[in-house]
Amino acid sequence: MAVRDPYKVLGVARDASQDEIQRAYRKLARAFHPDINKGPEAEEKFKDVAEAYAILSDPEQRRRYDTFGADFRQVPPDVDPAMWARTRRGAGAGATSWAGAGRGPGGGFETRFGEDIDLDALFGGGFFGRRGPGGWGPVPGADQEAELEVSVEEAYHGGRRSITFDGGRTIQVTLPPGVTEGQRIRVAGQGGRGVGGPPGDLYLVVRIAPHPRFRVRGRDLHVDLRLTPWEAALGTSVPVRTPGGEAQVRVPPGSSSGRRLRLRGRGLPNPRGSPGDLYAEVRIMIPATLTDQERRLYEQLAATSSFDPRKA
Template sequence: MAPPRDFYADLGVSRTASQEEIQRAYRKLARKLHPDVNKAPEAEERFKDVSEAYAVLSDPEQRKRYDAFGADFRRVPEDVDPDTWSRAGAGGAGGGGFGGFEGGVGGIDFEDLFGDVFARRRHGPGAGRRSGGWGSMPGADQEAQVELSVEEAYHGTRRKLTLSGPEGTRTVEVDIPAGVTDGQRIRLAGQGARGTDGGRSGDLYLVVSIRPDDRYRVEGRNIFTRLPVTPWEAALGTTVALETPGGETKVKVPPGTSSGRRLRLRGRGLPNPRGQPGDLYAEVQIMVPPKLSDQERRLFEQLAATSTYNPRERP
């Protein structure tokens, strides 16, 4: 008979691992083994094992029982004292070699030792109809990557996602709020894998990435965009229209503006539901006409002959 699985070993963590360490280990393995990205025949089975291990160890009560009763934690009645179990020789804490025995362990009959409470658990109404008689088990948390345009990140959007897990493939529609940032994780409570026998569903975590855009560069909540102006607009000053993720706005270009100058539009970056929005920075680019008319050439020649300005001369 094969030894019982060790949920800690399935996730590659120690028995003293924190909840954060357990969650990180599961996410790393889930990304590696998920059927959508790993087509190896053994990957799906391994993904199911990892998901089951995480579902147990991520729930404090389930983990406590697993640590106390090991592989039999689903079959031992809730009112059984772990010390009594251990003294009876039923096995060590954390899964030490007693899984898979139906009647008892080490010559001790479970029903004789714990009375009719255990019998009702195994043979009572509804026992074993779902989850192999394991009882209530919470669903695993799931993670999905979501790529957004800058406009979608600014305004928010609705997406339809296809998720795969131990229970199969399912489709969910999710609302993504306005103002999400690149790399942000959004928790959707109860939208993860379904629990069994009335167990709570896991959570769904959306990991946001903002698609590269020729018009915008996003850093945190701040947005950077180019603002092309003519030499005379930069020299004399002007007000020009600028397209932003939030719609068209007007930008005032001060007289004497040089290329590379950043004009700050306060609050026009990505929204922030919990605080100050980001800013939008318009980076000035002075653009020269690619082909001059005769009159334009004469005017530029006149300017060159008149002006004493030398940008290469130190002040």
Template sequence: MAQNRDYYDVLGVSRTASTEEVQRAYRNLARRWHPDLNKDPGAEERFKEISEAYEVLSDPDNRKRYDRYGHAWQQVPEGAAAGPGGPGGPFGAGGGRRVYVDTGGGPGFAGGFGEAGFGGMDFEDLLGGLFGGAGGRAGTGGFGRMPGADREAEVTLGVEDAYTGGRRRLTLDTASGPRGYEVTIPPGVTDGQRIRLAGQGGAGSGGGPAGDLYLRVRLAPHPRFRVEGRDITVDLPVTPWEAALGASVPVDTPGGTARVDLPPGSSSGRRLRLRGRGMPNPRGPAGDLYAEVRIAVPADLTPAERELFERLAADSRFDPRNPAGGRG
């Protein structure tokens, strides 16, 4: 871990960042660099550095002293008036000792922090039970209120469920075993969209708030509907005479049956648009549904059908293989 690196640089935030921005940056970095998730050899040291920076910048008084005295802020009593000098103050930027999280649960820094000392905090305490543990212990190691880590899981929905939305009970596998959640699915949720369950993530420590659980939606393959964003495509089987003469034909949608006007002379592959009949959108226009024409012929012809088709074949000059326009 780089010595005396600026805490704002560690978290990637500006010196004017709000408490919420500091917390958000910490959560994102903690998930990325937690040694149980990141097997990079330097992940543990990076995680310690991130945790140390967050402990200082998340506490208003500690942050105020750090802004004034830099890494010597620990040597300044709480509530002490700001002294002369910029960041680092009279102690210089290299003063003070660094406190880090000890993976073994032993003392955090050899010799402690000043005379008070800080015990080690394991990863589960720091991330508030990210892996299904009992959560942080209040005040463990003197770190104070620490928010729980956000979690993310994938949930697979059928197209019809995603279309209609509603209240669902979902069971997810967690490190401590299967767990059920009551989830409100917004109508028209799309593949890759995240659903936030506030306070259902890792438990906080020291009385800190729990993190959030984010469910990333994956749409299951459907035998009829093909979903791209909010648009839906469905095959529309039609008879040869409907395709030739035109007709009003029914078409399946996730919201029920609709009707579409098939223009005369429609060939297979023609796409008919039903505006607004795709996936709903609570914040804007709904997607569209596209009915793709597929001409179907009877597998077994009756004598009458065969006679009609033979007469058509004898009388018609239509040739779809003729590049001159289909007429022989």
């Protein structure tokens, strides 16, 4: 039976590279996979995509398709392409069957059209090269991607996560300590189902959820450090919370809002190198309401100080 044009099925040009063919296959296989797409035509489209990929990913099958067209599987292996083209033109548009009637003087096949002959029987079986269900042979499953949102604490410590997909499938995933935004975690054998071949892999793309305290920049963490005016002016040492526990940060005298104080190595861990840093950014806080004594002290400071921040 003639196959659909594999180039049209995958949506690629006839001169597409193998990388382009593989990318198109993975995208379409993911879109029409029966575990993901419950549409009434999804399974048939998935089979078409699998067959098209089986043809175009095999250099020999692709060459034969390019040479003989949609019924390339019905052409004997040693048929001369030029002779095939001539006989096709001579047979007319209505000719649909190829019959071998023995070898001619030149070693080629003498041909005639319009007569149905069982080529499998003629050549001892297996002539069509059927290699698996549907005639396209084992096809490995497509790799798939899914986003995985984790908290800053999970990114820092790692751990185990249970993930449930549409259709009720649940898998257990181990998060290594120090995962970062955009990192891909490979889960072997949990991707798309193969057609007579092994399943693909699942790649989980890490997304770090917004946090009320920490801001994540790569492996570095940023946190606001709230100080009173006198702490910022006189200097102090204050505790700051990190995902790995409490740490002390020394505030130099004369620290203005926006100053960043670095705690080296207190960011996200790095299994293959140096960990990130934590940056505590100074935020000077003023009481919303003042007691009478606080007001008098501020008034004394205003009368005594010559500091003008607009001229600094």
